[in-house]
Amino acid sequence: MSFMDDNGPLADAGSTLRHTLANAFRMVDLTATLNEQTPCYPTDPPFTKSWHTLHSEQGFYVSRLEMGAHSGTHVDAPLHFLGDGFPDVAQLPLQALIGDAIALESPKDPGEDLTVADLAGADIKSGDIVLFRTGWDKRSASPAFFEDEWPGLQPSLVEELIRRGVKAVGGDIASADSPAAIAAGAPSHKLAGRAGMPIFEGLINLDQVIGQRFFFIGLPLKLQGGEASPIRAVALLPNVNPPSDAPQKR
Ligand SMILES: [Zn+2]
Numbered sequence: 001m002s003f004m005d006d007n008g009p010l011a012d013a014g015s016t017l018r019h020t021l022a023n024a025f026r027m028v029d030l031t032a033t034l035n036e037q038t039p040c041y042p043t044d045p046p047f048t049k050s051w052h053t054l055h056s057e058q059g060f061y062v063s064r065l066e067m068g069a070h071s072g073t074h075v076d077a078p079l080h081f082l083g084d085g086f087p088d089v090a091q092l093p094l095q096a097l098i099g100d101a102i103a104l105e106s107p108k109d110p111g112e113d114l115t116v117a118d119l120a121g122a123d124i125k126s127g128d129i130v131l132f133r134t135g136w137d138k139r140s141a142s143p144a145f146f147e148d149e150w151p152g153l154q155p156s157l158v159e160e161l162i163r164r165g166v167k168a169v170g171g172d173i174a175s176a177d178s179p180a181a182i183a184a185g186a187p188s189h190k191l192a193g194r195a196g197m198p199i200f201e202g203l204i205n206l207d208q209v210i211g212q213r214f215f216f217i218g219l220p221l222k223l224q225g226g227e228a229s230p231i232r233a234v235a236l237l238p239n240v241n242p243p244s245d246a247p248q249k250r
Contacts (some may be wrong), residue, residue: 023239025215030203030233031073032140039145041174044068069228073202075220076176078193080227081186086193089226094219096167096198101129101216101235103171103206108134110148113178114171116160126165129216133206137172140204145174152178158191170200170218200233209235 032038038047047067055061070076075097078086106118114132124130132153139145153169153176161169169176169192176199177186192199200218215236220229 025236026239028205028208028214028235028237030205030209030216030218030235031231032202032204034067034072034230037141038067038072039139039141039143040068040071041146044070047071067230069223069226069230070201072230073200073204073233074228074230075170075218076189076193076199076201076228077220077226078196079225080193081189082193087196088224089220089229090222090224092198092220096196097219097231098217099129099167099215100125100127101131101214103131103133103209103211103214103235105207105210106132106134108136108151110150111178113152113154113181114157114173115154116157118157119160123213124161124164124166128166129168129170129200129218130161130166131169131200131203131206131216132171132173133210134172136174137204137206140172140202145202149179150174152176152181153188155187155191158188158195162191162195162197166197168198168200168218170198170203172203172206173201175201200231203233205235209237212237 034047036047040046045066045068050064051061052064053060053062075089077089077092079088102122102124104118104122106114108114114134118132134151136150151173158169175182176188176192181187189199218231218233220231223229
């Protein structure tokens with residue numbers, strides 16, 4: 001047989017994989033759209049996209065992007081606040097960016113941090129990715145995302161997550177540290193970074209995955225020396241009502 005054999009075992013495997021991906025999981029996009037309205041940290045470069053070549057002139061489009069690496073939904077690598085000698089986004093292991101996850105509903109007002117108390121009753125397993133939904137996502141497409149005292153993670157919460165074997169952390173937060181904590185040296189970024197934990201920031205749509213375990217994918221560009229990178233973040237959830245044409249076990 002050959003790879004081109006439509007009826008061979010490889011074709012069967014491909015068909016099964018396609019059915020599994022399409023039918024076994026429901027996908028939720030946890031990513032904010034990047035555009036010129038994407039809010040950016042007050043001292044970061046804003047997102048701009050322009051045409052480097054025009055379709056009307058050269059017959060094809062090529063765009064030029066300029067942006068801070070923390071624009072929109074993104075992941076921070078330990079290099080961000082710990083500096084040289086700590087992993088960049090290209091060095092983050094894939095296993096730390098993909099896997100079993102849980103999202104916790106933890107509403108916060110400006111000036112309120114996430115604390116250990118926000119873990120009450122949460123079914124967290126060693127190796128999980130833990131994501132918090134504070135409600136700050138309501139500001140995610142507006143300059144207000146970086147106004148007021150946004151909620152950060154208290155250092156004692158990061159320590160507790162590390163103690164429980166959590167491999168990555170994040171949420172709808174503007175930053176893992178509040179403005180006051182950043183001014184004091186960003187202790188939560190540093191704690192997570194020393195533990196090798198990626199920090200996912202600027203996630204949206206977490207309200208659609210609260211209260212259930214899911215499979216999280218948050219992959220950065222493989223940027224050498226990158227302290228952060230935009231990601232396309234996706235939640236895969238078990239599909240409770242798979243279509244009836246799903247392949248049967250043989
Ligand atoms: Zn960041």
